[in-house]
Amino acid sequence: MYQNFIAGQYPSCFRGAPPVLVYIWKKKIGESFSPPRIMHSHEDISELLLVTTGSANYTVGESQYMIQEGDIVAISEGVLHDEDARLTADTTMVAVGLKQVRLAGLPDGALVAPGTCPVLALGESFPVFRSVLDTIHGLLNDDGEQYAETCQFLVSGLVSLLVRLYQHNVQSDAPASKSEQLIGRIRQYIEAHYSEDISLPAISRALHINPYYLAHIFKESTGYSPMQYVIRLRIGKAQGLLMYTDYSITKIAGMVGYDNSSHFNAMFTKYIGMSPGKYRKNFRPSGGGK
Numbered sequence: 001m002y003q004n005f006i007a008g009q010y011p012s013c014f015r016g017a018p019p020v021l022v023y024i025w026k027k028k029i030g031e032s033f034s035p036p037r038i039m040h041s042h043e044d045i046s047e048l049l050l051v052t053t054g055s056a057n058y059t060v061g062e063s064q065y066m067i068q069e070g071d072i073v074a075i076s077e078g079v080l081h082d083e084d085a086r087l088t089a090d091t092t093m094v095a096v097g098l099k100q101v102r103l104a105g106l107p108d109g110a111l112v113a114p115g116t117c118p119v120l121a122l123g124e125s126f127p128v129f130r131s132v133l134d135t136i137h138g139l140l141n142d143d144g145e146q147y148a149e150t151c152q153f154l155v156s157g158l159v160s161l162l163v164r165l166y167q168h169n170v171q172s173d174a175p176a177s178k179s180e181q182l183i184g185r186i187r188q189y190i191e192a193h194y195s196e197d198i199s200l201p202a203i204s205r206a207l208h209i210n211p212y213y214l215a216h217i218f219k220e221s222t223g224y225s226p227m228q229y230v231i232r233l234r235i236g237k238a239q240g241l242l243m244y245t246d247y248s249i250t251k252i253a254g255m256v257g258y259d260n261s262s263h264f265n266a267m268f269t270k271y272i273g274m275s276p277g278k279y280r281k282n283f284r285p286s287g288g289g290k
Helices: 123-168 178-193 200-207 211-222 226-244 249-255 261-272 276-283
Strands: 020-028 046-053 055-060 063-068 071-075 081-083 092-099 119-121
Touching: 020 123, 046 055, 046 063, 046 123, 055 071, 063 071, 071 123, 092 123, 119 123, 178 200, 178 211, 178 226, 200 211, 200 226, 211 226, 226 249, 226 261, 226 276, 249 261, 249 276, 261 276
Parallel strands: none
Antiparallel strands: 020 092, 046 071, 046 092, 055 063, 055 081, 071 119
16 A cells, blocks of 8 residues: 655745635536627636537637637636637536636736647546536535635645646747737737727728738638627627626617617627626626626
8 A cells, every 4th residue: 555645845836825716607508598708808817718528719819729628728817718609519618717816937817827828638637627626516506605615725726736737738829920910910909999980991091901901811810800800809898797897788888889779789689699688687696796
């Protein structure tokens, strides 16, 4: 029989206290109670996304990745990410939201180093992650208050394991080509001006790029036309405002770039599969806004 002992002192991956678990949810693509959470970022939340079955195109920052069963995606605080509506019907995921992520050697809120590929194939560690996340989800469903401390410890252990796995499998994204740098400039412009009266000619004038060339390279890279990207960004921002603020739907429509609330309602329903009012009712966290 073998006995293993833990050292009295050991290096920690955390700078101070471990991260705080904010939420965990399970999602199956195509189910009415689990609509797409499209283009958005979290100002104070880092997110881990585990693919439990199926595959998907997923955008993190300025890069698209094909993620599949057994992959985990580390999305650092403030990083824009997008769930492609064209996911396969059997795709299931578990998402974990974390606050106060302070990892050794990384900026506050970062789960991976800048320039590092955020997608990691867990391999033999996949059953461990799936089992622990299933346990956390089940405990919180049973009695969230009673098991909150247990779940915090469990998720801290997973983050620590993930840090070690990334350290042993670190892979940097390749340096951006000139066309990728141009795509980045277009994204940045859209993200800064999405709430304005934006159009393809306006983007091309601002960036001094031929509109036909701009539209071609952008769609080739992202899978969306520039204006489709604008709409996804607007709807993604609206989802966050509906869940976490008390603003009226009319005000939210104006905040994300729609002067006509009826048009906003129509676009939101088209992309999310339900009206803004129903979305707020179904997905607003208990306790209202932040």
